[in-house]
Amino acid sequence: MSALADRLAAVQGSIADAARDAGRHPSEITTIVVTKFQPAALVAELAALGVRDIGENRHQEAQAKAAELAALELRWHFIGQLQTKKARQVRAYASAIHSIDRPGLVDALRSDEASVDCFVQVNLTDDPARGGVAPEGVEALVERVLATPGLRLRGLMAVAPLDEPPRPAFARMRLLSERVQQTAPDATALSMGMSHDFHDAILEGATHLRIGTAITGNRPVAG
Numbered sequence: 001m002s003a004l005a006d007r008l009a010a011v012q013g014s015i016a017d018a019a020r021d022a023g024r025h026p027s028e029i030t031t032i033v034v035t036k037f038q039p040a041a042l043v044a045e046l047a048a049l050g051v052r053d054i055g056e057n058r059h060q061e062a063q064a065k066a067a068e069l070a071a072l073e074l075r076w077h078f079i080g081q082l083q084t085k086k087a088r089q090v091r092a093y094a095s096a097i098h099s100i101d102r103p104g105l106v107d108a109l110r111s112d113e114a115s116v117d118c119f120v121q122v123n124l125t126d127d128p129a130r131g132g133v134a135p136e137g138v139e140a141l142v143e144r145v146l147a148t149p150g151l152r153l154r155g156l157m158a159v160a161p162l163d164e165p166p167r168p169a170f171a172r173m174r175l176l177s178e179r180v181q182q183t184a185p186d187a188t189a190l191s192m193g194m195s196h197d198f199h200d201a202i203l204e205g206a207t208h209l210r211i212g213t214a215i216t217g218n219r220p221v222a223g
């Protein structure tokens with residue numbers, strides 16, 4: 001097996017172990033392999049190994065890879081901060097957008113075409129630069145997504161804070177998700193868990209993991 005296949009199999013094994021620890025079935029969990037900064041050839045290798053869900057955080061890079069690999073029929077997940085003026089272009093190739101963080105972006109994504117899956121991104125820190133809406137703002141943003149044609153609210157997304165252990169932060173997301181489901185019963189998904197914290201995320205109910213380097217190896221240096 002290639003190193004890539006080895007790492008993918010190891011991560012899949014750890015995900016299955018964590019699901020068992022949590023009393024959950026691994027089939028409830030979608031693993032999105034994050035390939036930002038990686039060449040399209042690596043995405044094609046992943047596809048050959050059975051990966052269907054790919055995560056990217058920069059529009060131009062994602063758009064180019066999605067076009068080059070269109071024949072593979074992958075599901076592209078947009079996970080980075082999204083400029084309002086790029087919103088419609090991202091809709092064109094993305095199956096899901098995980099970074100809905102402000103009303104203007106919701107409005108820019110309005111469409112009469114087929115719905116795109118959406119996650120409202122929550123900022124679990126006090127630092128606005130980290131992306132996402134503050135927990136107090138989640139409810140209003142959820143209502144706006146629900147009222148906007150062309151968007152299908154799947155649930156919430158978050159990145160664990162750097163300055164506290166991930167598990168309590170993921171537990172806060174679980175509670176927030178339960179609250180959101182009182183207004184949006186279909187918004188059951190939780191996009192959380194990366195290379196170094198996916199075990200804790202699974203224990204707190206993650207349904208969509210976004211895993212990069214643990215599977216791809218180190219990212220090439222930007223530029």
Ligand SMILES: *Cc1c(COP(=O)(O)O)cnc(C)c1O
Pocket residue numbers: 034036057079080159194195196210211212213214
């Ligand atoms: C890069 C990135 C990931 C994956 O990070 P790894 O540590 O490489 O697993 C997940 N989510 C977001 C939003 C990212 O930007």
